[in-house]
Amino acid sequence: MSAAAASPTSFASRRKRLAEVSSRHRSWSIVVGIAIVGTVLPILAAIPPFTLATPTNAWMDGFTNAGVFVLLAIGLNLVVGVAGLLDLGYAAFFAIGAYTYSYVASPFGNSILGIKFVEVVSPDIAGLVFWPMLLVGALVAALFGILLGAPTLRLRGDYLAIVTLGFGEIVPIVFLNADAVTNGTNGVGGLARPALPIIGSFSALNPWPYYVSMLVVVAVVMMLAYRLVESRLGRAWEAIREDELAAAASGINTVTAKLLAFALGASTAGIAGVFNASKLVTVSPDQFTFIVSFTVLAMVVLGGMGNFWGVAVGAFVIYTINNVLLKVLNQFFDQVSFPILKDIDFIQLQFLLYGLALVAMMLWRPEGLFPNSRRQRELHTAMTEPGEDELVTAEATSEEGQR
């Protein structure tokens, strides 16, 4: 604090004031922030340098898809960034949300449930189910979050990561092999698109309804996430992440708190799953591989663990780079037929680029692009006084290991 206050560059002080105002009027600042972003993006997508790369509608579609990852990153941030539980199988809950929607919104799913719904009503009506399904998807995913979380809670650190990695693999494999109820590799198709009373069913041709709905969902989720971490429960999570024994000695039921973190993180992925399914109108096991879990984790780390705006921006940027910029680079170098670069397929280099970005990040800015102030303090002090911190952790483990 002293360093920042002593030499206030105008940018730093302005940023600090912004942070203060936004934390005092949290919900409003989220609405305003999302509204601004939501207006600027379509404008950018409609003006020259960007329209040259991809048509406006494709941009809008891409932004909506990026929104799915923003949701995922917000949810995973709750688990990893706030509560400190390393979850490598997060895509499992994304899958569960998507399949939950497919059961209600597709002919195949309806036949499994033994109901007649999608086939007998018009798409404009069937699509209405999307809205309550956002909530149902969240609840079902939360339930599975609790189921998967319960046996893993005694584990910490690496062990937890390995077990969640296992769950992340098991869930898509179950969806793949339980042919009778999931239609196996082919997945479930023909899902109803969302609908609204006046505009009717959304369509693949018009990206706007999806885009606006996504903005609303992101704003609401972000608002709830902030309210959560600024509550008693959020403090409990932070406490557990910092020192589990001290948290328990402060009266926190660490088991319950960790279960809740798992469940709420999962529910966010459930919402993202429902949304994604309704947009792709099909779900299949290959949409939920480890790559998804890994990508979301990279988004959280790069964006800045613990800071919801940070991870949202991280998710958006990484998604856009992955899915737009690399393609554009390919086209660009092909067109100008630049010697070596035109032969490189940048899309195939995606993971190499991730790797480089993550390594660079860990070296120079381990707290992420937009760090949570607390995290920043933690990492930077840890680096300047390694001796002291090591001592404390050593004692911590010896005292905790006894039970």
Next chain:
Amino acid sequence: MSENPLDNEPILVAEGVSRRFGGLVAVNTVDFTIPERAIVSLIGPNGAGKTTFFNVLLGVIDPTAGSVVFRGRRMIARPERVGFESLLWVLPAVLLGLLSGLLAEAGIVSGRLVALLGFLTLMLLVGSLLLAIIRPVWYSTALERIGIFRSARPNDMVTAGVGRTFQNIRLFQNMTAIENVLVGMHTQLHGNLLEAFLQTPRVKAEEKAAERRADDLLTLVGLHGKGNEGARNLPYGDQRRLEIARALAANPKLLLLDEPAAGMNPKETLDLVALISKLRDDLGLTILLIEHDMKVVMGISDRVTVLDHGEKIAEGTPEQVRKDPRVIEAYLGAPAA
């Protein structure tokens, strides 16, 4: 002082507490009672088993023998009939499953109703497992009534009314001072998930009140105006006091302090002694103190207990203990100042 706190009813009774680590007996059949509103101290040479005994009282470590009763309730002891508990997790679900199977067989229910019953069975299983994992207070009490007993966990001890500080400071270093105290208030606040989502007036008022109370607690321990400092930036003595404030935030009846004066300068130590006396005299707390600093111990203790190699070798008023030849031999070396 007109009345002797040592005559008060005991708030905590530990009987025959032992703890071994492999071949090492860190605590050896220690009997220990703490009278209400007393300040009692536990002293002993390094490695005597003081912290281990503390951790047993707090539910951090299971004792290998013995029990701890706090305010008339048995909190810590050998587990009893826990095998039955696992039976309880599955029994309701199995019964419901069997029942629905029978009903289906007899043709009383069919089709979707069977599926519904199956689903209910599953939920019952999940629910009872969750109950066992989360272990709310009412669940433990109910189990105890039917003779199943598990030791309390650290957070259960806090709920029951025991607060603690650590020998090596364990603050939430990256939080501010006031946030540390607010975490300590966890058991005193009741805002739930839904209220947090909706920001109901009740939960807002609760948070406001919590912040005011946290401020008061900081003032009480002498950290007035330092609420927004990062915990790790506070001087050592302040960190120790902040840990006390955090422990007080849970409204404990009994406060366990593990070497609170360690690393403090003489002035800070004097303040600490004044604070501890104030906690007892003004707030009516009972205090158990582990301390190496004889000036602290001899000055404020109503009773001193001496541990050596895990065994209680002496107990009595500071004067008695100071004169006890075994203590002098084991610990003091020479009579203390």
